[in-house]
Amino acid sequence: MKTQILIFVLLLVSVMQSQEKKVTRVGEVTFESKTSIEDIYAKNSQAASIFLLHEKTVAFNVLLRSFKFDKALMQEHFNEKYVHSDKYPSAKFKGVIIDDIDLKSPKKHSDVELDGIMEFHGVTKPIKVTADIVVKSDQSIVFTSVFKLKLEDYKVAVPALMKDKISPEIVVNVRANYK
Amino acid sequence: MKFILTILVLAPLCMFSQEEDLFKELDDLTIKDNSEVIATFKSTRLMLGQSTERVRSGQLHFRVSHVFSKIRGISNFFGLDNLNNMHVSFEYGLTDFIQLGLARSNKPDKTYSGSLKLTLLRQKTGEKPFPFSVSYFGGIDYKSRNFAPEERDRNFEGRLDYINQFLISRKMGDHISLQVAPIWVHRNLTDVVTEPNDIYSIGLGGRYLFSGSVSVNLEYYYTIPTFDSHNRAKDALTIGLDIETGGHVFQLFFTNAFALHPGKFSINQNGDFFNRDINFGFSLLRTFNI
Numbered sequence: 001m002k003t004q005i006l007i008f009v010l011l012l013v014s015v016m017q018s019q020e021k022k023v024t025r026v027g028e029v030t031f032e033s034k035t036s037i038e039d040i041y042a043k044n045s046q047a048a049s050i051f052l053l054h055e056k057t058v059a060f061n062v063l064l065r066s067f068k069f070d071k072a073l074m075q076e077h078f079n080e081k082y083v084h085s086d087k088y089p090s091a092k093f094k095g096v097i098i099d100d101i102d103l104k105s106p107k108k109h110s111d112v113e114l115d116g117i118m119e120f121h122g123v124t125k126p127i128k129v130t131a132d133i134v135v136k137s138d139q140s141i142v143f144t145s146v147f148k149l150k151l152e153d154y155k156v157a158v159p160a161l162m163k164d165k166i167s168p169e170i171v172v173n174v175r176a177n178y179k
Numbered sequence: 180m181k182f183i184l185t186i187l188v189l190a191p192l193c194m195f196s197q198e199e200d201l202f203k204e205l206d207d208l209t210i211k212d213n214s215e216v217i218a219t220f221k222s223t224r225l226m227l228g229q230s231t232e233r234v235r236s237g238q239l240h241f242r243v244s245h246v247f248s249k250i251r252g253i254s255n256f257f258g259l260d261n262l263n264n265m266h267v268s269f270e271y272g273l274t275d276f277i278q279l280g281l282a283r284s285n286k287p288d289k290t291y292s293g294s295l296k297l298t299l300l301r302q303k304t305g306e307k308p309f310p311f312s313v314s315y316f317g318g319i320d321y322k323s324r325n326f327a328p329e330e331r332d333r334n335f336e337g338r339l340d341y342i343n344q345f346l347i348s349r350k351m352g353d354h355i356s357l358q359v360a361p362i363w364v365h366r367n368l369t370d371v372v373t374e375p376n377d378i379y380s381i382g383l384g385g386r387y388l389f390s391g392s393v394s395v396n397l398e399y400y401y402t403i404p405t406f407d408s409h410n411r412a413k414d415a416l417t418i419g420l421d422i423e424t425g426g427h428v429f430q431l432f433f434t435n436a437f438a439l440h441p442g443k444f445s446i447n448q449n450g451d452f453f454n455r456d457i458n459f460g461f462s463l464l465r466t467f468n469i
Contacts, residue, residue, distance in 0.1 A: 025210055046209070048209040050201060050204060061202065061205035061206060061208070070468065071238075072235035073466050080391070081391040081392070090206075092202055165425070
């Protein structure tokens with residue numbers, strides 16, 4: 001009897017937990033650098049993300065190698081010379097929603113603030129981002145966010161020759177659809 | 180009973196500590212991209228010879244290479260007075276694994292070259308590692324210059340050389356990459372009757388990457404002494420720099436070779452490097468998206 005209760009409780013806990021956690025393996029992260037000389041754009045459609053509803057926590061893991069560029073050479077230089085993806089293979093983000101929002105019932109929440117940390121190129125820094133969070137009637141959640149990253153903050157060095165071609169601040173777009 | 184209570188109390192705690200492991204869980208969730216080793220060399224040529232680097236699908240590499248004449252001193256402005264060889268090549272990536280090339284070299288035979296490079300295996304790290312990259316390079320050279328006597332000039336087949344080469348490379352960490360490249364050159368007709376039609380050499384070389392943009396490269400084509408006229412001093416030896424600036428790669432080199440196509444520089448007919456038969460040369464590579 002005791003064992004049955006125990007199993008029941010444990011099952012309940014795990015079921016509760018699985019309802020509280022939403023994941024995706026195919027989140028989209030893009031980034032852009034715009035200068036008068038050159039526009040650079042790259043897209044990653046394999047961002048992994050976990051959304052813990054109870055803790056209001058969102059976490060992302062993005063492999064830098066999975067960013068696709070229009071120019072193959074640019075993609076190679078990005079990995080080899082700028083973000084050193086052999087040494088620092090991924091960029092990670094974890095943030096907690098500060099605003100008091102209800103993630104259970106269908107609604108669109110605009111400009112939700114998240115307080116978190118970003119780990120990229122061997123540097124971990126606190127970061128604040130705003131996001132739009134749409135809770136759909138089927139309980140799926142769409143998370144979108146746009147924020148800026150300063151290359152200098154993450155010790156991404158741009159050679160003098162390329163200074164005019166690469167913006168010191170890049171714009172990152174994130175979109176994840178959690179089932 | 181106490182035991183069960185303990186578990187019940189600890190179970191929610193475990194849940195919390197799972198949150199701490201969020202990043203680890205994310206790691207397992209992340210789709211791993213292929214872990215191919217990139218940027219073993221800066222360009223598709225190590226120096227004069229091919230490297231295992233490839234022209235990617237839909238990309239076009241346009242390259243102009245020059246070799247100046249033998250460095251004597253200020254009297255010939257260290258060789259720069261005379262442009263000895265002018266080599267132009269186009270290399271196109273049909274897919275990521277098939278590269279087609281067309282080239283023209285004025286010295287010594289006004290040679291047109293058609294080539295094919297196949298990427299066979301790539302060096303990989305991660306879950307399914309593989310220790311080296313392997314490519315195949317094949318080419319046909321057509322010598323378009325006038326020959327004497329007239330009979331020789333009319334002999335079309337006698338103008339053709341065939342090149343087969345395997346390129347095997349390994350990137351040993353961030354700075355050092357090495358390559359071994361056995362090559363077989365078959366000439367339908369040789370200049371002198373004592374020369375063999377088939378010559379086998381082994382290209383050995385590597386690079387040391389100083390910074391992200393500059394590497395020093397060394398390349399040596401060791402010809403296997405299967406014929407009497409063979410002279411070890413006439414093997415091609417090239418030392419130089421790769422300088423990369425965004426979409427361009429510059430290669431500057433000193434070499435005892437005067438030809439810039441593998442059908443000629445790899446067949447033991449170069450100057451004597453250690454007897455100061457040294458030429459300065461460079462190549463300029465520009466990448467286009469098509």
